[in-house]
Amino acid sequence: MKLLIPSLACSPCGQPFPLRHFPVSPIASQGNHAQHYYSEHLNELFQDSQDALTLTTLLKGICLSGNVHKALHFQDKLLAHGFQFNQVTYGSLINGLCKTGQTTAAIQVLRKIPQYGIVPNVVMYSTIIDSLCKDTLVSRAFHFYSEMLAKGISPTVITYNTLIYGLCLAGQV
Numbered sequence: 001m002k003l004l005i006p007s008l009a010c011s012p013c014g015q016p017f018p019l020r021h022f023p024v025s026p027i028a029s030q031g032n033h034a035q036h037y038y039s040e041h042l043n044e045l046f047q048d049s050q051d052a053l054t055l056t057t058l059l060k061g062i063c064l065s066g067n068v069h070k071a072l073h074f075q076d077k078l079l080a081h082g083f084q085f086n087q088v089t090y091g092s093l094i095n096g097l098c099k100t101g102q103t104t105a106a107i108q109v110l111r112k113i114p115q116y117g118i119v120p121n122v123v124m125y126s127t128i129i130d131s132l133c134k135d136t137l138v139s140r141a142f143h144f145y146s147e148m149l150a151k152g153i154s155p156t157v158i159t160y161n162t163l164i165y166g167l168c169l170a171g172q173v
Helices: 024-029 030-041 049-064 067-079 087-099 103-116 120-134 138-150 159-167
Strands: 002-004 022-023
Touching: 049 067, 067 087, 067 120, 087 103, 087 159, 103 120, 103 138, 103 159, 120 159, 138 159
Parallel strands: none
Antiparallel strands: 002 022
């Protein structure tokens, strides 16, 4: 999918990043310049679902670049501008946080999203369970598994494989 964007410039430093046609995913790789541009033009971007996808991708990219605090700040800024996240956006944020070793921050996001009317799903829980298992925090992973079941969320084969893998890593199988 291609997104048409006019010549962009970072206002704080004036550095242009001349992108005419680029796939949505490389937006995040443009670093602070893209983040500055989108931060300044948030109100204009909410009218198009492709822009929601772009902002979701940018948020995940900020996480994956290791700037977890910037990603969480950017999330707060988006929420303050009226951006309504969906399960995909929060799932991407949780995934990005977990992939950078910020499982605690991902759990905080999971705990916070019901106040925005978003119901956590099996993907979000499985992502956190996977991260906990990779950190050999298997008992905590099973706690989240139990919590997921108590909320009526059905596990998938990925959830079960993740738990089995975690038990193997911990030497419990």
